[in-house]
Amino acid sequence: MVYGGAHRGLMVCSRTAALAAGGKVIGVIPQALVDFEVAHTGLTEQHVVETMHQRKAMMFTLADAFVVAPGGFGTLEEAFEMLTGLQLGYHAKPIVFLDVDRFWSGMETFLDHAVDAGVLRPEMRALFRTASSARQALDLLAGQARAS
16 A cells, blocks of 8 residues: 555545555655655555655556545645646546545536546546445456456
């Protein structure tokens, strides 16, 4: 698992579960957040970079796929950057939004509206999947990996 390297936020649960199951967890965190004392110290690997741009670039390089958990501006920015890269053919890494309690339903409604308005092509709207559970997200990724 590759994630932002902090010991705060929603990803803490995923990181803790992955480590408890014997998984490899790689964090990528900017020095400013290390200085702010939010870096997790018990990871398999922790990479400290200078900027958020470097963080995203390294996380992209290390990841095989993306599961987008509920989040705010940073999560949306990172997810849409990955979707844009997929749309433009810069990568073919699958993207699944973890739709816990229908968190992403408003985004899906907006994207459906964008298709209806003619500013988003239907095939671009279909670039990602949603999953209501972590198990379903992993199953979707496994199915997409086999289909590739």
